[in-house]
Amino acid sequence: MTSRRQPQNRRHHQVVAPSLRVPDAAAGSVFGAARLRGPIARDSIANVTGLSIATVNRQVTALLESGVLRERADLAVSGAIGRPRVPVEVNHEPYLTLGVHIGARTTSIVATDLLGRTLDVVETATPQGPQRAALQTLADSARRYLSRWHRRKALWVGVASGGVIDTSTGYLSHSRLGWTDAPVGPVLAEAIGLPVSVASHVDAMAGAELLLGVRRSNTPTATSLYVYARETVGYALSIGGRVHSPASGPGTIAALPAQSELLGNSGRLESTVSDEAVLGAARKRRIVPADGPSSTIGGVLRAARQGNEGAVELLSERARVLGESVAMLRDMLNPDDLVVGGQAFTEYPEGMERVEAAFAERSVLAPRDIRVTAFGNRVQEAGAGVVALGGIYADPVGAMRRAQRAESA
Incomplete structure (x- = not known):
């Protein structure tokens, strides 16, 4: 990798390759069971995931401590022998992710919760003109949009776009926009201070079908x-x-x-x-x-x-x-x-x-x-949303740590 392509800011380590796959690590599998089937008891998670009950208990404890799961004591099985069967579910209300779909003419900015549901979306004209100014305009728009969400904590930013993308660095070359090695990921990481993943928009849409589709x-x-x-x-x-x-x-x-x-x-x-x-x-x-x-x-x-x-x-x-x-x-x-x-x-x-x-x-x-x-005319926003969600779904505990480090930086 040449020095020209290295991000030149203190948050360059926050550019993370997208994870467009069904989680296979224990924490991701447990979180996925809660996301798709919750509220769900620990023994049911073990049955769904094939993990041992001991592993499930450890992962549930870690996920509860990180804040992405919560217990539903009101749904515990009454009269159960031993430890009450307290179901868990995704703690989605306090958090959101930010997705940005950069189209040839229109850019969509979307807020998505941890269940993959769209909370809100706005559309704006894709910035034209010199590459550096266009990227700054894009970052300013995303930062202003995020500032509206006072009651939710943002955890991750996902970007989906056409063109040729280096997913490890977040650089984008897009001939229709006139961008060459545009540091989309680093610029957004610097502006927003969160982990940023950048993916091909068609890969992202396929990822939405895989992770969020029926x-x-x-x-x-x-x-x-x-x-x-x-x-x-x-x-x-x-x-x-x-x-x-x-x-x-x-x-x-x-x-x-x-x-x-x-x-x-x-x-x-x-x-x-x-x-x-x-x-x-x-x-x-x-x-x-x-x-x-x-x-x-x-x-x-x-x-x-x-x-x-x-x-x-x-x-x-x-x-x-x-x-x-x-x-x-x-x-x-x-x-x-x-x-x-x-x-x-x-x-x-x-x-x-x-x-x-x-x-x-x-x-x-x-x-x-x-x-x-399954997403109809909302497929672009679903794709951008899943680029942000993919990193959380794959490693929810690690994602929360990343977000906390970014917040304290």
């Missing part, structure tokens, strides 16, 4: 493919309860072959199915004006729902291309579970029937269902 499978052979499309396209693969995140950064599907005369005939997937491509085609066909407040992808969606045949045709064409591309990826990787997300899928659910039909026609493997993300 289906969870962490068997050693279980695989899940997550395909994303909005302004950009991307994919992530989860294997055995862990999002596969190569050290060199995620692969790209932006240049996968895709043919559509209606959508510009660029020959590449991203420039065919992006919101920008659909909007450009709609302007060309005068479905929406060339400029003005109605000249947006939202305007195209409204026109389709109002019966504009041209708008319906464009969105159906995008659905076809997406379905064929998902089929191509599925045939290459053959995952056990297949999930799609991003507003190209979720903002126009009327198009999913066309996606599924194109997928079924193109795939050469046995029929497979496509599952739409």
Whole structure:
């Protein structure tokens, strides 16, 4: 690592690689049982996790002392012989995590509790202009937002973004924003004084499905493919309860072959199915004006729902291309579970029937269902939230110690 890429501030040690996986350490497993099933008794935790009752007791004691669990004496089994069976649950009210999703045009800042529930979210334009000034604007926005939360203690910051990310240092290169080796993690750590993790936004969304979604499978052979499309396209693969995140950064599907005369005939997937491509085609066909407040992808969606045949045709064409591309990826990787997300899928659910039909026609493997993300149009904020939560879920006692050290620094 060159010196140019080393954070130059006293809190650089607070940049922590994201943990987008089902916890396997004892403390994380016990906390996970309480999060997913609480209030829950210690013997039930042992049954769920496979840990010995002695190990469960030690971990519960540590988690109670750190403040992330609390006892529910009011739910203790009456008349039990020996030590009362006092259930425990996540102590979620005093804490929050901060998530930041940096989009090509819009940045979302989200507060999430320890159960993974969104408490609040705000959106702002992604800062443009010189890289250093844009990062400072981003940090100032996050710090101001966090200052609103007087009754909750913030524990961690998670950042999700497109581009190429060095997860160990929190540096980001994002060609659409003009950022090269942008020290996103260090700048936020310095501004906010909390542990910061930075992850690819598609990895983060796959992590949200893995940790917060309704289906969870962490068997050693279980695989899940997550395909994303909005302004950009991307994919992530989860294997055995862990999002596969190569050290060199995620692969790209932006240049996968895709043919559509209606959508510009660029020959590449991203420039065919992006919101920008659909909007450009709609302007060309005068479905929406060339400029003005109605000249947006939202305007195209409204026109389709109002019966504009041209708008319906464009969105159906995008659905076809997406379905064929998902089929191509599925045939290459053959995952056990297949999930799609991003507003190209979720903002126009009327198009999913066309996606599924194109997928079924193109795939050469046995029929497979496509599952739409559990988070709908909130998938970006869920992804940013889970980047912050992942470190806490993996090591809740250690996370509390990190937060306490940061607070006293």
